[in-house]
Amino acid sequence: MTNTFGIIYSNPSNILIAVGIFFLLLIPLITISEFLFFEPFVVFSLYPETTLSFSLIVVLSFLSSLAVSMNIYRVKLIKETRKISSSIIGTIIGASAGACSCGPIAFSIITTFGTAGSIASSFLTIYEIPIRLTSIIILGIVIFVTTKSLSYECKMSQ
């Protein structure tokens, strides 16, 4: 497994993709979840009550960056896209959780869809932690399966 990671991330472009995906997810998610503020100036705020939520966002972003970058490498190698879909689905599920709360996204959803929007927003807020955990499990499985499959495919190609 370590060897597979070594092979993938020995290429700086794969590291760059992973880092890019990490920040592309992390910054919007922590902004939407009100850990990072830009107005009236940049402020980062973390309370003990919200530490778990913040940690899950960091883990989710990290796993998404690994899963997607590994699968991009895999697609380049063997032109097979099944697992990249799973990693994107895992990312979407995780990103949708908690994004609603009382923010502008919830406001848009509720004003557009009325009661149905309110129920959906409320569901995503109440079950934020379980949804993010589910997403992390999905991404963990995707990374595990991709690593196994890559080590097999790399042996075959050698």
Place this chain on the structure above:
Amino acid sequence: MANTKTIAVCVVAVILVAAVTISFSSYLSEFDTARTLPAEHKFETIALGSETATVTIVEVGDYQCEMCKLWFEKTRPLIIENYVETGKANLIFIDMPFLGNDSQHAAAATYCADDQDKYWDYHVKLYQLQQHVDDGWANADRLSAIAFSLDLNMDIFDECMESKEHYSRVDFHKQKAKNDFGANSTPTFVIVNTSGDSKRIVGAHPYSTFEEIINSML
């Protein structure tokens, strides 16, 4: 087949990136609107603190908003202690009930409590007791129970809630919050001083943000 899958994956990836980008950019673009407090504000609000205070902190909130509760618990007490009780600032709450049906009822209930001079007591109680959106914590019975716990005259309170006399006031606040303050999320704050300078704060910022802005406006 492989091509179809590749296309499907690309489409999903593009949608994901677009959704994140649009959400993020729309979130940021809202910061540019309604930076200034309009000259005419005829809110029927109840200020907490001295009427002669140099700074007024306007909070736009929803009683079912969990970030408002977080701000209420973490930042508000420090503002009350350091600015409101010292006469430097006063605090006004503008209702923007949008998260669920009970939000509007809770907002109206605060004005029914105000009829008996217990607006801020009721306001505080609502945030202290807040649970999940529309899970029954702010239904009619619970709102009456809160009124009872504050020693309000229950006949007057119940009659006020049943007559819905303050619902139009809540709706008016909601429209004003949206149109005048450009609020599209809660909590949103507008801090204004007697010279007419104003600054907007979007979100449950920590105390340090308020401290810096209020001090610069005193």
